[in-house]
Amino acid sequence: MAPFLRYALCSLLFAIPSLRSVNAAENATASSLTVTPDVTSSMNFAASKWIWNSATATANTFVGLRKSFTPPEGKALIAAEIIFTVYTSLTFYVNGVEIGTGNGPASRPSFARRFCVDLLPSFNVFAFNASTVISGADEGGLIATILLTYSDGTTDTLVTDSSWRVKSGIPLGFEQPSFDDTTWPVATVIGSYAAGAWADVIVNIPADPPVLGLEHTQWIWTDVVPASGTVPAGSRAFRRTFTPAPGQVPGTATILIAADNAYTLYVNGVSIGSGTSFKIAQRYTVNFASAPSEVVLAVLATNTVASVAGLLVAMELNMVPAGRINCTAGVFVLSDNGWKSTKDLIPAGFEQPGFDDSTWPAVVAEVTYPAAPWGTVTIAVPSPPVTI
Incomplete structure (x- = not known):
């Protein structure tokens, strides 16, 4: 078995913008996104x-x-x-x-x-x-x-x-x-x-402009998912915190997100957008006006009826190295078992950077995109950028 496939299985066993909702116009103009790694990158691994x-x-x-x-x-x-x-x-x-x-x-x-x-x-x-x-x-x-x-x-x-x-x-x-x-x-x-x-480890490289897809992203939910996959109706809070390396200042985040059945996305406490179809992923761009010491993704996801439930997120974060120009720094943050969630009542302020989620358990990685039951997701036309 190829290395990446082996590790994907191991990951499962050891379980890592205007404000608007999805509407008919978005659905009509949405298109599938094919990602070709390395294409826009000035650097690659061809000789490595x-x-x-x-x-x-x-x-x-x-x-x-x-x-x-x-x-x-x-x-x-x-x-x-x-x-x-x-x-x-x-x-x-x-x-x-x-x-x-x-x-x-x-x-x-x-x-x-x-x-x-x-x-x-x-x-x-x-x-x-x-x-x-x-x-x-x-x-x-x-x-x-x-x-x-x-x-x-x-x-x-x-x-x-x-x-x-x-x-x-x-x-x-x-x-x-x-x-x-x-x-x-x-x-x-x-x-x-x-x-x-x-041969199957084709590496996605942070680039400017970003190249972002849903490949290898995992559908996640709370730490308790019945064997049947049927999750009770209700809302759940999810969080993922990324801390940049010293000297790497967050500049722009590109985010793809979908949920079964609905979500509201927050970045560093600011509401960015929402969606109501797991077959459509919204694409948001967030520009950071200041220099945050961390980037906190928080999602309020809702399972509207007792059924399968899941959250799918991919973020490519470009950073501005201190004192450097014409140099790209970046990282990918995906939905995986590095996220946290709570099954309890949604606490006030859970979306804020300073919120203490240290007692929240890690999520369960259900399947890797585009596996069943969700299959292929279409990526909507990008929303206008939001500056926070």
């Missing part, structure tokens, strides 16, 4: 390899991956734009500083993270602390592309390949520039991008 410490991965063992780079004589580095994804989770460092994680959405490798970071003029180190949840062949893997920019405006590109240093079991301080990795083995190339065992 999936690498690991060996061809056979060991579950829950931390693997260190490092790449150092010194520019050619007469060149001075200023910044890097980095895309990566992992099978299944990691923490990413540049010159010893933690930049972010790569374990979402739901640790699925079909979605890349994208960062913009400042570099030192000369020697720089890129490091990953990675792990996988399943042992076996093709069960672990990292793929990355790093676009380096020099002070004169020229660029170089680094890709994951057999020149990287990789070690199972990570020594203290492995992410620091001063760490000596010369005794570490070189990486094992376990596959080419979109080839062989990795």
Whole structure:
């Protein structure tokens, strides 16, 4: 079984704008959206390899991956734009500083993270602390592309390949520039991008303008879904909080959402829109006027009669790196078991960023889109942007 399909099954077992409603005009003009990953991205994984410490991965063992780079004589580095994804989770460092994680959405490798970071003029180190949840062949893997920019405006590109240093079991301080990795083995190339065992892992890369679809998104509901799938009528509150990495400022969020049977969507406490058909997903654009420290998606979803019930959400969040221009940073946030929900009475203020949802249980991931009983969802004509 291909890696992504295996992990999707594992995810289920271990369960990750004007204000307007859907109307007849939207339904009439709605159209299906076909997403072709990488098309609008200035970066891709075409030349990159999936690498690991060996061809056979060991579950829950931390693997260190490092790449150092010194520019050619007469060149001075200023910044890097980095895309990566992992099978299944990691923490990413540049010159010893933690930049972010790569374990979402739901640790699925079909979605890349994208960062913009400042570099030192000369020697720089890129490091990953990675792990996988399943042992076996093709069960672990990292793929990355790093676009380096020099002070004169020229660029170089680094890709994951057999020149990287990789070690199972990570020594203290492995992410620091001063760490000596010369005794570490070189990486094992376990596959080419979109080839062989990795052929079904076509990676969606945050882009500007965004490219967003519902592929691999999961229909979710509260933590109690009867085996029959029949859920009592009533409303439920759902929340998902995303905290950007340091220096990554949320700029624009593109959101696709549908619910069986109805929903109202809030972003950072502001009502964005609503819908009443699980066969139609609304598309909203939210522009952030300020610089929020977190982005909170909150949804009030209603099952109008005792029946199957579900919520489907996909968000692509573009960020504006502090002090950087012409550099895209972004992340995908999907409906999965990283969301929280409550079956109790809807508490006042549940949609606000400061609301404490720490006691709320994780949702249940019911099926992965476009599986039954919901099947394919049509994406409506985009709503006008909302600024909050």
